[in-house]
Amino acid sequence: xxxxxxxxxxxxxxxxxxxxxxxxxxxxxxxxxxxxxxxxxxxxxxxxxxxxxxxxxxxxxxxxxxxxxxxxxxxxxxxxxxxxxxxxxxxxxxxxxxxxxxxxxxxxxxxxxxxxxxxxxxxxxxxxxxxxxxxxxx
Numbered sequence: 001x002x003x004x005x006x007x008x009x010x011x012x013x014x015x016x017x018x019x020x021x022x023x024x025x026x027x028x029x030x031x032x033x034x035x036x037x038x039x040x041x042x043x044x045x046x047x048x049x050x051x052x053x054x055x056x057x058x059x060x061x062x063x064x065x066x067x068x069x070x071x072x073x074x075x076x077x078x079x080x081x082x083x084x085x086x087x088x089x090x091x092x093x094x095x096x097x098x099x100x101x102x103x104x105x106x107x108x109x110x111x112x113x114x115x116x117x118x119x120x121x122x123x124x125x126x127x128x129x130x131x132x133x134x135x136x137x138x
Contacts, residue, residue, distance in 0.1 A: 026088060030081020035062045035111065041081070045115070049098050056100050061112035064134055069120045071130060080117065099127070109134035 028040040037045070042058040049058075065075040087094055096117040106112060109131045116122065 033076040
């Protein structure tokens with residue numbers, strides 16, 4: 001096999017491996033409802049929010065998930081990632097963001113951060129209500 005043939009062969013092989021690994025990682029998201037993120041889940045969020053992260057690493061963090069136009073519906077981790085998987089398989093993205101909590105909010109809620117999806121309006125009042133709601137889940 002010529003050098004050019006070998007380069008093409010390696011490029012094809014690497015693309016198949018990368019595709020398989022990406023698919024395997026996606027399938028490893030949201031396998032349980034424990035709010036403590038797994039390695040794959042924290043890797044996903046660290047990549048997804050890399051442009052927004054301010055000295056925040058999702059590794060081993062406890063995350064709450066909310067949706068609805070005013071963040072009024074709590075989701076399980078499984079429900080959240082089922083939507084992510086569905087949208088990724090259909091080549092769509094997610095409209096989501098991360099709310100990084102203050103030390104006081106972390107103590108009150110028992111969570112390190114909140115991931116919200118499809119939220120149009122999140123007021124300070126609603127944020128305080130969320131902290132109270134999460135404190136009951138501790």
